Amino acid sequence: MFLSSEGYRESLRAMSPRVFVDGEQIDSVADAPMLAPGVNAVGLTYDFALEPAYRNLMVATQHTSGREVNRMLHLNRTPQDLINKLEAVRLLCREGGCVQRYLNHDGFNALYQVTHQMAADGDNEPHDRFVNYLHKVQGEDLTVGIAMTDGKGDRSLHPHQQWNADAYVHIKERRADGIVIRGAKAIVTGAPYMHEFLVMPCRNMNEADADYAVCCAVPADAEGITIAARPAGTPGKVAAKFSGRYGQSTGVVMFDDVFVPYERVFLDGPQGDQWRYSHHLTRTYATHHRHSCIGARAGFGDLLIGAGVLMSQANGLDVETTPHLRDRMVELIKTVEGFYACGVAASVYGFQDPSGVYQPDGVFANVGKLLLATQIYDMHRLAHEVSGGLIVTLPGPDEDHNPATAGDLSSMLQTREDVPHEKRMAVARLMEDLTASDEAGWYSVISLHGGGSPEAMKREIYRYYPIEDRVEVVKKLLDRNVLAEDGKDISRDRQPGRCCPVGCQVPETPELAFDPDAPTLIPSSQKPAAE
Numbered sequence: 443m444f445l446s447s448e449g450y451r452e453s454l455r456a457m458s459p460r461v462f463v464d465g466e467q468i469d470s471v472a473d474a475p476m477l478a479p480g481v482n483a484v485g486l487t488y489d490f491a492l493e494p495a496y497r498n499l500m501v502a503t504q505h506t507s508g509r510e511v512n513r514m515l516h517l518n519r520t521p522q523d524l525i526n527k528l529e530a531v532r533l534l535c536r537e538g539g540c541v542q543r544y545l546n547h548d549g550f551n552a553l554y555q556v557t558h559q560m561a562a563d564g565d566n567e568p569h570d571r572f573v574n575y576l577h578k579v580q581g582e583d584l585t586v587g588i589a590m591t592d593g594k595g596d597r598s599l600h601p602h603q604q605w606n607a608d609a610y611v612h613i614k615e616r617r618a619d620g621i622v623i624r625g626a627k628a629i630v631t632g633a634p635y636m637h638e639f640l641v642m643p644c645r646n647m648n649e650a651d652a653d654y655a656v657c658c659a660v661p662a663d664a665e666g667i668t669i670a671a672r673p674a675g676t677p678g679k680v681a682a683k684f685s686g687r688y689g690q691s692t693g694v695v696m697f698d699d700v701f702v703p704y705e706r707v708f709l710d711g712p713q714g715d716q717w718r719y720s721h722h723l724t725r726t727y728a729t730h731h732r733h734s735c736i737g738a739r740a741g742f743g744d745l746l747i748g749a750g751v752l753m754s755q756a757n758g759l760d761v762e763t764t765p766h767l768r769d770r771m772v773e774l775i776k777t778v779e780g781f782y783a784c785g786v787a788a789s790v791y792g793f794q795d796p797s798g799v800y801q802p803d804g805v806f807a808n809v810g811k812l813l814l815a816t817q818i819y820d821m822h823r824l825a826h827e828v829s830g831g832l833i834v835t836l837p838g839p840d841e842d843h844n845p846a847t848a849g850d851l852s853s854m855l856q857t858r859e860d861v862p863h864e865k866r867m868a869v870a871r872l873m874e875d876l877t878a879s880d881e882a883g884w885y886s887v888i889s890l891h892g893g894g895s896p897e898a899m900k901r902e903i904y905r906y907y908p909i910e911d912r913v914e915v916v917k918k919l920l921d922r923n924v925l926a927e928d929g930k931d932i933s934r935d936r937q938p939g940r941c942c943p944v945g946c947q948v949p950e951t952p953e954l955a956f957d958p959d960a961p962t963l964i965p966s967s968q969k970p971a972a973e
């Protein structure tokens with residue numbers, strides 16, 4: 443079943459989650475103005491899947507059921523799947539900023555891989571449970587929030603060392619038919635308007651942390667769940683051209699002794715030492731998610747590039763013929779397409795794990811995410827440079843209709859004869875919203891910390907990178923007397939039996955599957971925006 447955005451809203455109306463926004467309890471999350479930009483943004487993932495032009499990107503066939511499902515709920519099987527997902531996320535995010543649902547995709551891919559590994563190690567139950575759950579979510583076209591980041595308490599301590607046991611969500615009690623969980627997940631995108639939460643561990647757990655190594659699915663309105671959230675985007679602010687329409691709420695999700703039946707429990711730390719899989723789960727999720735983040739921020743970059751050109755034009759300048767403006771726009775394009783290219787490379791150089799899921803390459807996915815995490819600030823600076831100061835100094839929209847000022851403002855501030863003042867103000871306000879507002883700060887911080895802080899990416903790059911291979915390459919050069927003057931091998935720690943970096947095996951070249959029936963993909967960056 444494919445829902446439309448209206449169907450998604452209707453399905454939310456059938457639920458009754460306990461949600462507070464800015465101190466006010468929300469009766470119907472689908473109808474609350476403070477949450478509307480978030481519901482609109484998630485709604486795009488539904489409507490785009492029904493749009494014939496986007497079908498290739500937004501719809502995929504799930505191999506375990508043979509059914510067509512939304513791309514945001516699909517398990518990747520090929521490099522082409524990864525590229526399609528990356529393109530789909532870019533397409534959605536240049537329309538809606540952040541549309542949440544790719545987190546859902548990332549959690550499902552990782553969990554399928556990890557539970558498959560558990561099955562290979564002799565415990566089939568978690569995998570069977572998860573596949574049933576996956577089919578339910580796909581069949582009902584649900585949206586699942588990723589509840590991974592715990593409150594964490596004192597960062598220098600492990601979960602079991604915290605004085606406050608609720609700093610991390612944990613198994614508090616075990617019953618014959620399920621577990622009872624307790625604790626807080628501190629940052630959950632879209633929390634108020636999710637159908638379900640996928641609770642996942644946010645770090646590697648040791649044996650003493652076994653109760654904290656828990657992964658399970660819980661309906662958002664399960665008894666004992668309270669969500670304290672921020673408004674989505676900037677609802678109701680006329681000047682907020684973008685975030686008044688699309689933007690995400692984030693919520694703290696508190697689990698106050700929530701019962702979860704076993705059929706919804708996928709990782710149960712103390713049972714059969716399942717805590718050992720928490721590292722595999724967090725690491726695999728992080729790789730999928732950082733790959734998705736690349737697509738998301740490229741979509742945001744598309745908005746900045748377009749707005750930068752329009753702002754220059756509204757100011758009476760042609761980017762093409764004004765060398766320094768063209769230079770800044772090329773810088774912006776280089777930045778966006780630079781990290782996006784890492785996403786493409788991560789897709790092409792990914793690998794199929796034993797579960798059959800195609801996972802992005804760890805080095806490229808992490809490098810791309812690390813680039814965007816820090817370069818988001820350069821992207822804002824470049825957009826500011828081409829726009830001028832007006833984007834943060836314009837009088838507010840109330841002045842547009844003030845008989846005492848509107849006429850003079852309109853005539854005195856007009857730049858080009860053919861560009862009405864209102865149009866110039868609209869572009870300036872869009873630029874402010876994207877780059878110099880509360881919402882712009884939100885996009886900076888989600889770019890920097892979403893999917894893990896930069897240090898987490900650096901650690902992963904070091905772990906995944908074949909440094910030993912590079913050492914061997916240089917050692918081989920030394921063997922050929924390139925550097926050694928007297929012909930002696932100056933390397934001291936050659937591994938016994940290794941004559942070359944690959945050990946007498948030619949590395950395989952990754953191949954992209956080619957489907958002659960599918961039309962050639964046009965990168966979303968080169969497609970016209972949706973009406």
Ligand SMILES: Cc1cc2nc3c(=O)[nH]c(=O)nc-3n(C[C@H](O)[C@H](O)[C@H](O)COP(=O)(O)OP(=O)(O)OC[C@H]3O[C@@H](n4cnc5c(N)ncnc54)[C@H](O)[C@@H]3O)c2cc1C
Binds near residue numbers: 630
């Ligand atoms: C807008 C937004 C949306 C998000 N959406 C979601 C979501 O939907 N679901 C979800 O689960 N998460 C979500 N996140 C959370 C995101 O994954 C975390 O912000 C990220 O993992 C960093 O964790 P933190 O915020 O707790 O920062 P911290 O872990 O407190 O990091 C702050 C700094 O401390 C350092 N640090 C932390 N621990 C240690 C240590 N032990 N030793 C040394 N240095 C340390 C870090 O490297 C960093 O520099 C979202 C975040 C943002 C900003």
